[in-house]
Amino acid sequence: MRYIEPELLEKVNKWLTPTFDELTQLRIKDMIALEPEELEDSFYKSLEFGTGGMRGIMGVGDNRINRYTLGKNTQGLSQYLKQVFPGESLKVAIAYDCRHNSKELARVVAEVFSANNIQVYLFSDLRPTPELSFAVRQLDCHCGIVLTASHNPPEYNGYKVYWQDGGQLVPPQDGEIIQVINTLDYEDVNFQAKEDLIQLIDKEIDDVFQKASVAHVRFTEQKNREQLKVVFTPLHGTSVTQVPQVLKLAGFEQVHLVEAQAEPNGDFPTVESPNPEEPEALKMALELGEEIGADIVIGTDPDCDRLGIAVRNSNGQLQLINGNQAMVVMAHYLMQQWKEAGRIDGKQFIGSTIVSTPMLKAICEDMNVNYLEGLTGFKWIAKMIEDHPNLEFIGGGEESFGFMVGEFVRDKDAVTASLLACELAAALKAQDKTIFDYLLDLYDQYGAYLEHLSSMVKKGKKGAEEIKTIMDDLRNSPLESLIGEKVVRVEDYQDGSYTDLLTGEQGSLDLPNSNVLIYYTEQGTKVAARPSGTEPKIKFYISVRSSSGSSDLERLSEKIGQLKTQLDI
Structure with a gap:
């Protein structure tokens, strides 16, 4: 047997x-005898809460997701x-x-809460994360849990905690x-x-959630919604229950489902x-889109x-x-839409994050809407709503393909955002235009901004050490x-x-500390480096811009390529 460190x-x-149960003990004994590296990775640290809860x-x-680690989390949360x-x-x-x-782990979590004399509302079957955020407030709950690892690989699962406001946990909680x-x-x-404290829920929340989604997006009585051809894929996930x-x-x-990806799996x-951030994930949907x-x-x-x-x-091609x-967009x-309805008077805001496009701030300034910026993660946008009760929240988003419409859901919400995208596409189709045309028009009005995300995967204990070295080198x-x-x-959110x-001035940033480093150049280029809070990755966010508008997009794309080469990413 290989030597094992005393700790x-x-x-x-x-x-x-x-x-611990017998199967758990047998698995550990197997790792001791045959898989020492797996043993070390499974125990060298405890799972921690990151930007999107706890994943592993x-x-x-x-250092793994199982009934015991989640049971301990839930026991601690119950006592808190x-x-x-x-x-x-x-x-x-x-x-x-x-x-x-996920279903079995959700049941374990429900049982531990109930054992601690806490009333549990447990969805009877899989549901989207945004519906859980909605349900917390709808049912007047003190907190909420969703068992998910978002878009991580199949071997992962996770545990997201939501507070009374429907947003994910933030400091100090x-x-x-x-x-x-x-x-x-x-x-x-x-x-x-205590089974009498566990109540199954489903349709009674589904109906209210669906109506709320529509109410936050349907601004006009346009008649051409039925003419819009939509291809939709849930990528084997929960959205098939709601979108x-x-x-x-x-x-x-005319909503066409990618049937091969419609069954949850x-x-x-x-x-x-x-992960819809990866073009390959939408390959089958794009093929169906061209076909129909x-x-x-x-x-x-x-x-x-x-x-x-x-x-x-x-060029008429799907992009x-x-x-x-x-x-x-x-x-x-x-x-x-808010402006046309006479609802903008300087007391509204849009929320985003420090690694997202600076273009949104320029648009907000032009539209007389406050722009608020926080750390990465929608929990910080949800916190903005709580911290600014004097302002109306219109919506918010970040670069990671997430968007949130209004405050009825306090997390990124692909159900309502999918509807909003279709609503915009339908309105533009009536004008013989597309969302792409709309984007180019915005570039011509506000200047062209182009962004790119590169990620380096570094798994396990060794990977975590490599990520730390990269960040240390960028700082030192x-x-x-x-x-x-x-x-x-240079902005260093860690301290x-x-x-x-240019001036030598130094000062403090008005945000909580986080392991993020951002460089800005005299031409408006922005590069941020940030270890992921939920995956074994370090992420590099690149943003370039030009006042020449959409005609300069090709040059901006070349600049991004040059930056990737210099940064070796």
């Missing part, structure tokens, strides 16, 4: 006690709820997606909950369910990755919070637009220029500081 061995031995590979150990809401009748809502073990969890041992978890139904309710009659058998002459193609990720969109370009472009359309040996453009400002390299 690791102590963790492993805890899992070989009667607190399913299996045994502290009792501390924060003493004497109240506590209520939680739970949803889950199509992933392997996340840190306080983690402190409570860390005081617990696995034997402290109460798995003894087609919402589109039909809104009046879209945690193996995601027809795609390498169920679709006006728009939409695909969502497994838990239905992200969406990818393809529209007809200037994917990226998350920043989708955000810009949908946000502008929303603001335009900062870049002085990017493709010949002088760097004029909350900025440096103006």
